[in-house]
Amino acid sequence: xxxxxxxERQRAERHQLIITTARELAESEGWEAVTTRKLADKVEYSxxxxxxxxxxxEAIRDAVAVExxxxxxxxxxxxxxxVPESEAIRAICTAYxxxxxxxxxxxxxxxxxxTKVKWASAETPAPLRAxxxxxxxxxxxxxxxxxxxxxxxxxxLHGMAVLLNSGRIPEEAQEQRLDLLVGLFANAPE
Amino acid sequence: xxxxxxxERQRAERHQLIITTARELAESEGWEAVTTRKLADKVEYSxxxxxxxxxxxEAIRDAVAVExxxxxxxxxxxxxxxVPESEAIRAICTAYxxxxxxxxxxxxxxxxxxTKVKWASAETPAPLRAxxxxxxxxxxxxxxxxxxxxxxxxxxLHGMAVLLNSGRIPEEAQEQRLDLLVGLFANAPE
DNA sequence: CCCTAGATCTAGCAATGCTAGATTCGATAC
DNA sequence: GTATCGAATCTAGCATTGCTAGATCTAGGG
Numbered sequence: 001x002x003x004x005x006x007x008e009r010q011r012a013e014r015h016q017l018i019i020t021t022a023r024e025l026a027e028s029e030g031w032e033a034v035t036t037r038k039l040a041d042k043v044e045y046s047x048x049x050x051x052x053x054x055x056x057x058e059a060i061r062d063a064v065a066v067e068x069x070x071x072x073x074x075x076x077x078x079x080x081x082x083v084p085e086s087e088a089i090r091a092i093c094t095a096y097x098x099x100x101x102x103x104x105x106x107x108x109x110x111x112x113x114x115t116k117v118k119w120a121s122a123e124t125p126a127p128l129r130a131x132x133x134x135x136x137x138x139x140x141x142x143x144x145x146x147x148x149x150x151x152x153x154x155x156x157l158h159g160m161a162v163l164l165n166s167g168r169i170p171e172e173a174q175e176q177r178l179d180l181l182v183g184l185f186a187n188a189p190e
Numbered sequence: 191x192x193x194x195x196x197x198e199r200q201r202a203e204r205h206q207l208i209i210t211t212a213r214e215l216a217e218s219e220g221w222e223a224v225t226t227r228k229l230a231d232k233v234e235y236s237x238x239x240x241x242x243x244x245x246x247x248e249a250i251r252d253a254v255a256v257e258x259x260x261x262x263x264x265x266x267x268x269x270x271x272x273v274p275e276s277e278a279i280r281a282i283c284t285a286y287x288x289x290x291x292x293x294x295x296x297x298x299x300x301x302x303x304x305t306k307v308k309w310a311s312a313e314t315p316a317p318l319r320a321x322x323x324x325x326x327x328x329x330x331x332x333x334x335x336x337x338x339x340x341x342x343x344x345x346x347l348h349g350m351a352v353l354l355n356s357g358r359i360p361e362e363a364q365e366q367r368l369d370l371l372v373g374l375f376a377n378a379p380e
Numbered sequence: 381c382c383c384t385a386g387a388t389c390t391a392g393c394a395a396t397g398c399t400a401g402a403t404t405c406g407a408t409a410c
Numbered sequence: 411g412t413a414t415c416g417a418a419t420c421t422a423g424c425a426t427t428g429c430t431a432g433a434t435c436t437a438g439g440g
Contacts, residue, residue, distance in 0.1 A: 381440100382439105382440090383438105383439090383440085384437105384438095384439090384440100385436100385437095385438095385439105386435105386436090386437085386438105387434105387435085387436075387437090388433105388434080388435075388436090389432105389433085389434070389435085390431105390432090390433075390434085391430100391431095391432090391433095392429105392430090392431090392432105393428105393429085393430085393431095394427100394428095394429090395426100395427080395428085395429105396425100396426080396427065396428095397424105397425090397426085397427095398423105398424085398425090398426105399422105399423090399424080400421105400422095400423090400424095401420105401421090401422090401423105402419105402420085402421075402422095403418105403419080403420070403421085404417105404418085404419070404420085405416105405417085405418070405419085406415105406416095406417085406418090407414105407415095407416090407417095408413105408414085408415090408416100409412100409413090409414085409415100410411100410412090410413085410414100
């Protein structure tokens, strides 16, 4: 059975290659440039091969999104553990906004473009849970209140990321804005 | 010159008809169903007529977005003026989330789908300024600090709207979440 | 060495955004 | 009233897209 095993492995490698290539293409030329033909060209297979791995183009973008969310979760974790607990909230916020700024196309796929990725249900992918868990952890143990705080600050961060990306907010006042945000959430009434 | 005046007026009416029809189509069937052919059919003109009014499909969606933002600004204003000043923040928040829930396609065009609408520059459309101004007003007079608070709470509201719409947040805890949000921003340190 | 099953490609369909060129319509001048 | 000219509008079609059916090739077992 080693033959079919190898086939399985090669198939998995190609699956990952498609995701990686789609992400690179999106980061360098924008998501509207990620077409089935261009993507098939870059991975050096024909278009139908893509459909052997994914149901459609949207599924490919969703796969990129999930991968990127996992990556961001890891960066949030690193940032949180690198500072004393009292500074965890600020560290998480900074890491979040840095990720959004560093990978705009990835961030789009994660939170702006249409998607079929479920955030709430039973089939929510593990990386999504991990990312949310990191934000909650900045507030302390996992309970209802901290989860609510996490949802709220996440919303604020998303808003800031979008506004920053669209050039609405000047980058210079960013530190001050972060101070205000962190202050609000640190002083949250019990 | 009354002839050309009438032409101008009819042209403006048709311009509005296109926007209105596009919005209706989006609300009833989703934005992916708003194609040039379907839209042209509904307004009972041929496709090229659309391009006599708008540069492309995205410009039509942007026009819908601006109109809807203006509508939301008016609803925020009504909500704010209907309650004592001390409850303005909560009133604005509720009105914002209600609008997002009541007009999901409009909300998508406003804040989720790709757009060329500028929020920050000199050519920012008046309705956008009005909407932002309403949120600022909930905090008091227009100054830097209140503008920052407005940006932050706006981000939080946007996050909540998206999460609500995608089914992530259960609707039942909504009141409690609003209490938390309003409490955070009402207790903002000077 | 052949034969089958799976993997892969070629070729093409339907739908999309957008536009050039033909055609129709309406206002103006005589 | 009619001819003329310009604007308004449509017909027809192009290029590109996502996606797929059917042909072709290839690897692995008998």
